[in-house]
Amino acid sequence: MSLHESYIHTRAFARIDGGKLGLFWICSFALFVFNFSYPLCGMLWVITLIATPFLIGIMTRRYAVNQLNGKISYRRAYVYSFLLTFYAGLILAIVQWVYFQYLDHGTLIDKYTSLISSKDVNDALKNMGYKMEDIHDMIGMFKSLRPIDIALQILWSNMFAGLIISLTTALYASSRKMLK
Numbered sequence: 319m320s321l322h323e324s325y326i327h328t329r330a331f332a333r334i335d336g337g338k339l340g341l342f343w344i345c346s347f348a349l350f351v352f353n354f355s356y357p358l359c360g361m362l363w364v365i366t367l368i369a370t371p372f373l374i375g376i377m378t379r380r381y382a383v384n385q386l387n388g389k390i391s392y393r394r395a396y397v398y399s400f401l402l403t404f405y406a407g408l409i410l411a412i413v414q415w416v417y418f419q420y421l422d423h424g425t426l427i428d429k430y431t432s433l434i435s436s437k438d439v440n441d442a443l444k445n446m447g448y449k450m451e452d453i454h455d456m457i458g459m460f461k462s463l464r465p466i467d468i469a470l471q472i473l474w475s476n477m478f479a480g481l482i483i484s485l486t487t488a489l490y491a492s493s494r495k496m497l498k
Contacts, residue, residue, distance in 0.1 A: 328398050331385060335377045336405025342366065342373065343410045343476075351417075354429045371483045374399055378491040395488035403480025411473040418465035427460050 346366035353360030378399045382390035390398075418426075433439055434453055443453060463471075 324394070325397070327385070328394060329401055331381055332398050332401035333405050335381065336402045337409065339370075339373065339377065339402055339406035340409030342370075343406055344413050346370075347410060347414060347417075351426065354426075354433075371487060374402060374483055375487040375490045377402060378487050382491050390492050392488050392492040395491040396484050399484035399487045399491070400480050403483065404477060407473050407476035407480065410476065411469045414472055415465050415469035418468050422465075424461065427457070430460070431457050 343366075346363060349359045349363035349366060353363050378390075378395050381398055382388055382395065386394075434443070434457065440450070444450070
């Protein structure tokens, strides 16, 4: 298989698993949104964050076992892992844009504002050396962001995280010969 065919093959399977990971991230985002109303959702959201690198590693390893007879180079595993997070990030960004454009109407920022305005959080921020005027400026900046700005910022964050996570997941997937 040529390098070009290998890349096309890797990209195609990364799209499929990226769709699955994207659905997982959408559920994670929903848990984040509901964590302000239901504290249990906050714990489940953190669990999904912790589980993400393991899920990427499992998907990359499964790709190696099922499609490449258990033999995958570090570079190919890295590309696969990164493309997996990239496609999942695109799906999540679209869903987040729809959410912030049509459903949220500033509710999430208002919840953050009320959280930061509470006496306990306010005292904690002061003890950490933050000035309240800086906090209010930051909240004002968040309120001025358009839904597309928020979605793109989260997409870039997910892509950067994917670059970092892929370093370790590729090492895991390419570390040894895997049998079916």
